[in-house]
Amino acid sequence: MTTLNPCDDTVIARLNNAVPGAVRPVEPRHLEEPRGLHNGIAGAVVAPADVSEVSAVIRIAAELRVPVIPYGGGTGLVGGQVIEDGPAPILLSLDRMTAIRSIHADENVLIAEAGAILQTVQEAAEGAGRLFPLSLASEGSARIGGLLGTNAGGVNVLRYGNARDLVLGLEAVLPDGSIWHGLRRLRKDNTGYDLRNLLIGAEGTLGVITAAALRLFPRPAATGAAVMVVPDPAAALALLSMAQARIGEGISAFELISGEGLRFLTETGFDIRQPFETPPDWHVLIDLGLPLGLDPSAALEALFADAFEADLVSDGLIAQSEQQRHDFWTVRETIPLANRKVGAIVSNDISLPLGRVAEFIDRAGAELHAAMSCRINCFGHLGDGNLHFNVFPAPGETNKGREADRKRAKTITHDLLAEMEGSISAEHGIGRAKVADLERYGDPVKLAAMRAIKDALDPAGIMNPGAVLRHR
Numbered sequence: 168m169t170t171l172n173p174c175d176d177t178v179i180a181r182l183n184n185a186v187p188g189a190v191r192p193v194e195p196r197h198l199e200e201p202r203g204l205h206n207g208i209a210g211a212v213v214a215p216a217d218v219s220e221v222s223a224v225i226r227i228a229a230e231l232r233v234p235v236i237p238y239g240g241g242t243g244l245v246g247g248q249v250i251e252d253g254p255a256p257i258l259l260s261l262d263r264m265t266a267i268r269s270i271h272a273d274e275n276v277l278i279a280e281a282g283a284i285l286q287t288v289q290e291a292a293e294g295a296g297r298l299f300p301l302s303l304a305s306e307g308s309a310r311i312g313g314l315l316g317t318n319a320g321g322v323n324v325l326r327y328g329n330a331r332d333l334v335l336g337l338e339a340v341l342p343d344g345s346i347w348h349g350l351r352r353l354r355k356d357n358t359g360y361d362l363r364n365l366l367i368g369a370e371g372t373l374g375v376i377t378a379a380a381l382r383l384f385p386r387p388a389a390t391g392a393a394v395m396v397v398p399d400p401a402a403a404l405a406l407l408s409m410a411q412a413r414i415g416e417g418i419s420a421f422e423l424i425s426g427e428g429l430r431f432l433t434e435t436g437f438d439i440r441q442p443f444e445t446p447p448d449w450h451v452l453i454d455l456g457l458p459l460g461l462d463p464s465a466a467l468e469a470l471f472a473d474a475f476e477a478d479l480v481s482d483g484l485i486a487q488s489e490q491q492r493h494d495f496w497t498v499r500e501t502i503p504l505a506n507r508k509v510g511a512i513v514s515n516d517i518s519l520p521l522g523r524v525a526e527f528i529d530r531a532g533a534e535l536h537a538a539m540s541c542r543i544n545c546f547g548h549l550g551d552g553n554l555h556f557n558v559f560p561a562p563g564e565t566n567k568g569r570e571a572d573r574k575r576a577k578t579i580t581h582d583l584l585a586e587m588e589g590s591i592s593a594e595h596g597i598g599r600a601k602v603a604d605l606e607r608y609g610d611p612v613k614l615a616a617m618r619a620i621k622d623a624l625d626p627a628g629i630m631n632p633g634a635v636l637r638h639r
C-alpha cells in the first residue's frame with residue numbers, strides 16, 4: 168500500500184505560502200453528506216481562486232503524498248466527497264471558482280468554472296435564450312465539477328443524455344499538478360484517447376475538473392406535462408413506447424411513481440397537493456417540450472385517448488397551467504425527501520435494460536418481501552431504465568438495528584441485477600458506498616483496466632483515495 172500523510176500543520180503552512188488566503192477551517196457541513204450515512208475527516212479546506220492555484224495545491228499534495236478530495240456542493244449520494252478514516256485529507260473546494268467564463272449562443276456552448284452551481288448555469292443559459300438541460304433536485308447546491316465528477320443523470324437524460332453527453336471540453340488538473348487545457352468547443356475531435364470522458368464520472372480519483380465547455384440547446388417553444396395512472400410497470404413501459412412513437416424527441420422526462428411514494432409524502436407530513444385523491448399503485452409523470460407550432464396538451468390528450476383504448480392507462484390529468492405542471496414535479500421531487508424521513512433499510516440506484524424493468528420489479532419485490540418485513544418505494548427515471556428501488560421498514564418498525572436485513576436486501580437486489588444484465592449504480596456513482604459491490608459485480612477486465620489507469624495517472628494514490636477503487 169502506498170503510504171499517505173495527513174494534512175497537518177506543516178502541510179497547511181506550505182499551502183498558506185503557495186495559495187495565500189485559500190486555506191480555511193473545516194466546517195461541519197464539509198464532513199457530512201445528505202443521507203447522514205458517512206462522517207468525514209479533513210485537515211483543511213482549501214479553496215483556490217483559479218486553475219493555477221489548484222495546480223499549486225495538487226503539486227504540494229503530490230510531493231508530500233497528502234490525500235485530496237475535490238469538493239463541490241457536497242450533495243453526492245455515495246460518500247465520494249467524504250473520507251471517513253486514514254490520514255486527514257485536503258478538502259479542495261471549488262466554491263471560489265464560480266465564473267461563467269463565456270457564452271457562445273450561436274454555437275450553443277457555455278463555458279463554466281467547476282464551482283458554478285447548476286442553477287446558475289441554467290439561468291445563464293436561459294439569459295442567452297438557450298437551455299442547459301441537466302436538471303435534478305439538488306440543482307440549487309450541486310456544482311458543475313461535482314456533477315461531471317459523478318456523471319450526474321437527473322430527469323432529462325431520456326432526451327438530452329447524462330452529464331457526460333453535455334460536455335464538449337474540459338480544463339482539469341491531473342494528479343501531478345499539471346494542467347490539461349482541454350476546454351475545446353468542438354463537436355468532432357477524434358484525436359486519440361478521450362481524456363474528457365475518463366475524468367467525467369471518475370469521482371475525483373483521476374484529477375480535478377476546473378472548468379467545462381457545456382452544450383446548450385434551443386429552448387422548447389411550449390412545455391406540458393401529464394400524470395397517467397397505469398396498472399403496472401409493464402403498462403408504463405408500453406405507454407413509454409407508444410409516447411415515443413407519437414412524440415419522439417419531444418418527451419423530456421418519463422418518471423415512474425409508486426403509491427408507496429405518495430403515501431410516504433402524507434406519512435411524513437409534506438403538505439403537498441397530490442394529483443389523485445387516492446394514491447394509485449403506479450402512475451407516470453410525462454413531461455414534454457415541443458417546438459413552435461406543436462401543442463403539448465393536444466399531444467398528451469391524444470396519447471391518453473389511445474393509451475386508454477389499449478388499457479394502458481385508467482385515469483390521468485393533463486397540466487392546465489405551468490403551476491399545475493410544477494405541482495406534478497413537486498410531488499416527484501419531494502419523494503426523496505420523504506424517503507429520508509421514513510429512513511431506508513437500503514437505497515438502490517439501479518438500471519436495467521428497458522425490456523427487463525417490469526420483471527425485475529416483480530421478482531425483486533417478491534424476494535424481498537419473502538426475506539424480510541419491509542415496504543418498497545420504487546420510483547425513478549423509467550425512460551432511462553433507472554429505478555430508485557428503496558427498501559423501508561414496515562409501518563411501525565424502524566430501520567435501526569437492521570444491518571443484517573440491509574446486507575440481505577442488497578444481495579438480493581444486486582444478484583438479481585447481475586442475472587438480468589443491470590447496473591448496481593445508474594447515476595449516483597460508486598463513491599465509497601459501493602466499492603465492495605463494484606469489486607463483486609464489476610467486470611474483472613474493466614476493473615483491471617481501471618486500476619491500470621489509476622496507477623498510471625496517480626501512482627501515489629493521492630486523488631480521493633478509497634473512492635471508486637480501494638486505496639492500495
Ligand SMILES: Cc1cc2nc3c(=O)[nH]c(=O)nc-3n(C[C@H](O)[C@H](O)[C@H](O)COP(=O)(O)OP(=O)(O)OC[C@H]3O[C@@H](n4cnc5c(N)ncnc54)[C@H](O)[C@@H]3O)c2cc1C
Nearest residue numbers: 239240241242243247310312313314316319320321371376
Ligand atoms: C435531493 C437530491 C437529489 C438528487 N438527485 C439526483 C439525480 O436525480 N440524479 C443524479 O445523478 N444525482 C442526484 N443527486 C446526487 C448529487 O446531486 C450528484 O451526485 C451531484 O452530481 C454531486 O455534485 P456536488 O457538486 O454536490 O458534488 P460533491 O458531492 O461535492 O462531490 C461528488 C463527487 O464528485 C467529486 N468532485 C467534486 N468536484 C469535483 C471536481 N471539480 N473535479 C472532479 N471531481 C469532483 C467529489 O470528489 C465526489 O467524489 C441528488 C442529490 C440530492 C441531495
